[in-house]
Amino acid sequence: MTGSQPNLIAHWQQLNAQADAGTITIPADVAAQCDAACVTYIAHLNGMKRKASVLTETKAWGDMKSAQDLQSKFLRLATGTDRSLDVILQQHIDVIESMRMLFRRYFDETETTDAQTAANITALTPEN
Numbered sequence: 001m002t003g004s005q006p007n008l009i010a011h012w013q014q015l016n017a018q019a020d021a022g023t024i025t026i027p028a029d030v031a032a033q034c035d036a037a038c039v040t041y042i043a044h045l046n047g048m049k050r051k052a053s054v055l056t057e058t059k060a061w062g063d064m065k066s067a068q069d070l071q072s073k074f075l076r077l078a079t080g081t082d083r084s085l086d087v088i089l090q091q092h093i094d095v096i097e098s099m100r101m102l103f104r105r106y107f108d109e110t111e112t113t114d115a116q117t118a119a120n121i122t123a124l125t126p127e128n
Helices: 008-021 030-058 065-078 084-124
Strands: none
Touching: 008 084, 030 065, 030 084, 065 084
């Protein structure tokens, strides 16, 4: 089954632009939970990348041409093409990182606003 794949990074960039424009909002607690899920998933994908790195060390199972062809096929599946496992895993990580940009904005902005508000109140409070 072939077909055009959606550009997920562009999708999340568009959502970030909508958040900048104020047309979408995510509660800070929801954003924090989504960010935590992203962190967990990125760690999982990075683990898969580490484990998959051994796939680039394929050896032929003999001197026959079919064994050499099979080695080449496994190597192409592991690395070296735009549809190789290493590339696909990195694309997934890139998408999840673009998702995190959207989620982090909400609790980062909340923390910044809280810190600024606390500083303003402290500045207005008479000394004891």
